[in-house]
Amino acid sequence: MRSCRDITALVSQGLDKKLSLGERLAIGLHVMMCSSCRNFQSQSQFIRRAAKGYIKNLHHQPDNKTET
């Protein structure tokens, strides 16, 4: 049984390369039982979408001054 530490490292790698079937299974089984890692999984994907959103937001700002 892999630890949360190992599973999250795999989840991260899975965002940038194709994991083996064994690795994907290990993640799948683990997150079924572990809500923290399940949250990490969805939040790491969220962080990727946020990065894209940040660029889009930067692009669409009328000028580069942020209101304070």
Add this chain to the structure above:
Amino acid sequence: MLLSAEMNPPDQLNEALLAEHRPVLFRYALLQLKDSELADDAVQETLLAAWQASANFEGRAGLRTWLIGILKHKIADHWRRSAREVVTAEFDQIDNDEDESDEDAFFMSNGHWNGGPSTWNDPEAAFKQQEFWTIYETCHNNLPAKMAQVFMLRELVGLDTDEVCQEAGISDANYWVTMHRARLRLRECLEIRWFNQPKTKKENNHA
């Protein structure tokens, strides 16, 4: 057919080939210059310079890296021209390399979470709020400099993993570790500074 391909000048640059890289170059420039128009100009100048220097270009494999190299010069030129402007908190210019050492703080010695991610309700709703993007930027800037650079090149600029390694001068193994730590840190920072904040604070913001 193979033969004729080999006889042609190997990797002739053409406009279409250059244009393919425009979005990546634009994002890179935008992150540095924080201004769409300036970024667009810098990219334009870069493509023009690349076109004029195409004789010097060897091998299409490294085209994007080569273009980014030119773009960096254009951006540096810009800063030199507008030297009076103070550059604040640019993504990869901060020097806070203190503890890049480990993700130990996130996990206990048995590999279980120390604390661990809580559940975020409707995270996408944050995208509509300007305040969220300010916090996102703060969290990014809080990363150690090298980590911030690697994460930026991959997730914000959109380079491939091998291009990121080349650009940042890190090994493959280092890449995986760095990206993972960046995600752990960003996740925690967003949770503390945004998702765990009292709801009212967010809903008061009708911009």
